[in-house]
Amino acid sequence: MKGAGAHLTDAQRLDWLRLIRSENIGPRTFRALINQFGGAGAALEALPDLIRRKGGGRQIRIADAADCERELKAIVRAGAQLIALGEPEYPATLREIDSPPPLIIARGDVSVFSRPIAAIVGSRNASAAGLAFAERMAHDLAEAGYVIVSGLARGIDARCHRATLATGTIAVLAGGLDKIYPSEHAPLAEQITGQGAVMTEMPMGWEPRGLDFPRRNRIVSGIALATIVVEAARKSGSLITAGFANEQGREVFAVPGSPLDPRAEGANDLLRQGATICTRASDVIDALAPLIEKGLVRQPRLFEEEESLTPAAEHLGDELDLFGTQPAPLTTAGLELDEPLPARAYADGGTRLDAADIARRVEQLLGPSPVSVDEIVRTSGAPPGEVQVALLDLELAGRIERHGGNLVSLIDARKG
Numbered sequence: 001m002k003g004a005g006a007h008l009t010d011a012q013r014l015d016w017l018r019l020i021r022s023e024n025i026g027p028r029t030f031r032a033l034i035n036q037f038g039g040a041g042a043a044l045e046a047l048p049d050l051i052r053r054k055g056g057g058r059q060i061r062i063a064d065a066a067d068c069e070r071e072l073k074a075i076v077r078a079g080a081q082l083i084a085l086g087e088p089e090y091p092a093t094l095r096e097i098d099s100p101p102p103l104i105i106a107r108g109d110v111s112v113f114s115r116p117i118a119a120i121v122g123s124r125n126a127s128a129a130g131l132a133f134a135e136r137m138a139h140d141l142a143e144a145g146y147v148i149v150s151g152l153a154r155g156i157d158a159r160c161h162r163a164t165l166a167t168g169t170i171a172v173l174a175g176g177l178d179k180i181y182p183s184e185h186a187p188l189a190e191q192i193t194g195q196g197a198v199m200t201e202m203p204m205g206w207e208p209r210g211l212d213f214p215r216r217n218r219i220v221s222g223i224a225l226a227t228i229v230v231e232a233a234r235k236s237g238s239l240i241t242a243g244f245a246n247e248q249g250r251e252v253f254a255v256p257g258s259p260l261d262p263r264a265e266g267a268n269d270l271l272r273q274g275a276t277i278c279t280r281a282s283d284v285i286d287a288l289a290p291l292i293e294k295g296l297v298r299q300p301r302l303f304e305e306e307e308s309l310t311p312a313a314e315h316l317g318d319e320l321d322l323f324g325t326q327p328a329p330l331t332t333a334g335l336e337l338d339e340p341l342p343a344r345a346y347a348d349g350g351t352r353l354d355a356a357d358i359a360r361r362v363e364q365l366l367g368p369s370p371v372s373v374d375e376i377v378r379t380s381g382a383p384p385g386e387v388q389v390a391l392l393d394l395e396l397a398g399r400i401e402r403h404g405g406n407l408v409s410l411i412d413a414r415k416g
Helices: 010-021 027-037 040-054 065-077 110-114 128-143 156-163 183-195 212-222 237-247 262-273 281-294 355-365 373-380 384-396
Strands: 081-084 103-108 117-121 147-150 169-172 197-200 226-229 251-254 400-403 407-410
Touching: 010 027, 010 040, 010 065, 010 081, 010 103, 027 040, 065 081, 103 110, 103 183, 110 169, 110 197, 117 128, 117 156, 117 212, 117 237, 128 147, 128 156, 128 281, 128 373, 147 156, 156 169, 156 183, 169 183, 169 212, 183 197, 212 237, 226 237, 226 262, 226 281, 237 251, 237 262, 251 262, 251 281, 355 373, 355 384, 373 384, 373 407, 384 400
Parallel strands: 117 147, 117 226, 147 169, 169 197, 226 251
Antiparallel strands: 081 103, 103 197, 400 407
């Protein structure tokens, strides 16, 4: 590999792109080929014979040079740049993981890659309390000089991105730079590029598949010094990100939650496994300060993953085993693909929600932890009066409890 600080020539960049875009060539295989043959161009020449000898009868399609040239032009048209592993713009933290993307496509202010980065992840179906905590955590870390990275998903991810638009945030995509998922976050992605960056390892035009999200998650954790899990159900994508962080020797923090809320089960399990408890930003800042001072990235694993929580962290799919070292592929298809939101699920565009939509949204935002009615109104996007009607209906149905200070909480159906 080229040392940090050097740039590829145009010819080398095209060779790198052709090699990584070739069928069944992923980050591990790419690195092995470069190490074996000394460069991407030489690897491309040697690959057909190597496949015949070691490919187990499998065929491989080497990416066409013309197709890759078209992708390079599409990247330029998108106002983005293709950054190679070892180039000065490439995130130093990401370079240290076991399977760094050989090439990333980034749009926006890539100088954020050189600042201290913390990942915040959590439930897409987050509670209002979880969303409020994540927003405060993101804001406080940003005030301390951190860039917040997340996956642009609904829920916790989006709230953290929005909270740090002015200070710089990084969104990592599971698909191509021009295939924002979920699609309603395309305007948010555009806003992020003002002070931060949107990045991916996937080709332009790539529609994300289920197995692409764990690959994205390894980048989210790999680019960060620490991963903070706010809310996570068991077997959620957030736990996969935590597993990657642990495998990569990064700090893992978890926010404790109510044992009555399924959205807190995963984070609580992480705490039992040895993750560091996180109740405020200073927990993260104090823990990371010595690492930043010493310039450290990797640390010993904090805990041993249980199979029920996280897969082996650095396992990637779609790679051909040419050198006898390929681990089992991920089997997480469909893990983070959402059903499309109903047309009237949010009021962002001024669309009026009907009573049933508001009732479902309000109940979804509630949990066992008390949260202010004002926070429910702000998060739901519904008019205050209609939120109050929905809360009254839930109260009459015995589904919520009211507390002092205009706080409400969901009553666990399992009680009594």
